[in-house]
Amino acid sequence: MAITIKEVSGKRELKKFSQYPVDILYKGNPYYVPALILDEVGTLSKEHNPAFEYCESVYYMAYKDGNPVGRIAGIINHQVNEKSGKKIARFGFVDFTDDNEVSKALFDKVESWARDKGMTEICGPMGFTDMDHEGMLVEGFDQLGTMAAIYNYPYYPEHLDNMGYEKEIDWVEYKIDIPDRIPEKHQRISDIVQQKYNLKVLKFRKTSDVVNNYGQKIFELINTAYADLFGYSTLTQKQIDYYIKMYIPLLRLENLTLITAENDELVGLGIAIPSLSRALQKARGRLFPFGFIPLLKALKGKNDVVDLMLVAIRPDYQSKGVNALLFSDLIPVFIKNGYGYAESNPELEVNEKVQLQWQYFNRTQHKRRRAYLKKL
Secondary structure, three states, rough: OOEEEEEEOOOHHHHHHHHHHHHHHHOOOOOOOOOOOHHHHHHHHHOOHHHHHHHEEEEEEEEEEEEEEEEEEEEHHHHHHHHHHHOOEEEEEEEEEEHHHHHHHHHHHHHHHHHHHOOOOEOOOOOOOOOOOOEEEEEEEOOOOOOOOOOOOOOOHHHHHHHOOOOEEEEEEEEEHHHHHHHHHHHHHHHHHHHHHHEEOOOOOOHHHHHHHHHHHHHHHHHHHHHHOOOOOOHHHHHHHHHHHHHHHHHHHHHHHEOOOHHHHHHEEEEEEOOOOOHHHHHHEEEEEEEHHHHHHHHOOOOOOOEEEEEEEEEEEHHOHHHHHHHHHHHHHHOOOOOEEEEOOOOOOOOHEEEEHHOOOOEEEEEEEEEEEEEO
């Protein structure tokens, strides 16, 4: 049967777009961790996602014999293009069956859209901003996915290679053993750094204190710390307000550490959450009617794994050991909560400053993911 590509629009069709990998392609897969369908539909919707201030997008689904067999999004982030001086489209939210005709039909369609928009290159998988999933898995297919990263079948990279896509950049991920005490050298560096730069470690008892006093500062620091990273899109005020409401109330406050310098200037932050991977698998992408129950249990109860969601250090304090201070505070919390290991989540392979923060820990680089580029 011929493959049909249909453009997706409207809440009902976007819901089908988001349900496809959860309900069909990865159903029963032990490593795939689904996104919450409601959240993904919100991300894809102009009415909800403030990234549409400077982004535009298109969504396609592939059908064969009347059945859904693939999906893809085309995205143009005009803010990043203006910053880089390039005309790059992005592809993302991409999934397909192991059928070269299906993947080619999807990519042909999104590439044609990008050319019609005046783009000269296409790169992905990437989302609207760094807050979205990015990077196709190329190593670690037998490892449990995380909430913050893409899982895909091993045949995906093969299809990209066949279509003329080439490596643009890689991210690596580490499984880091939680030690039974703070490593001695790590603690020594932490003490020296704190005294030398007169730094304070802040902890919180109330979410409202974080939101009201540091919510804005947290995302301003992320903008500053990540500004020069690959494809980073500076968060606007509307996005900052959106993410403060979306993410901060979910935090288990003992897993949040802020570092301030003089005049209460925020110079470092570490945000970790108990792993939601197994809970999201049980919820199958849905909060209701019962999906919220395993998620609440994972957030509030015992858990073997902690995800290191965000580590950000202000550029003028990078390479000064502030990371050591963050983890000297967090490690005792991790030990108390019984976490066996931490997931680093994706780190750019060229970001040596970030890689060095794990040098005093037992760790395994267990995943690698890739952004692919193609000239149009």
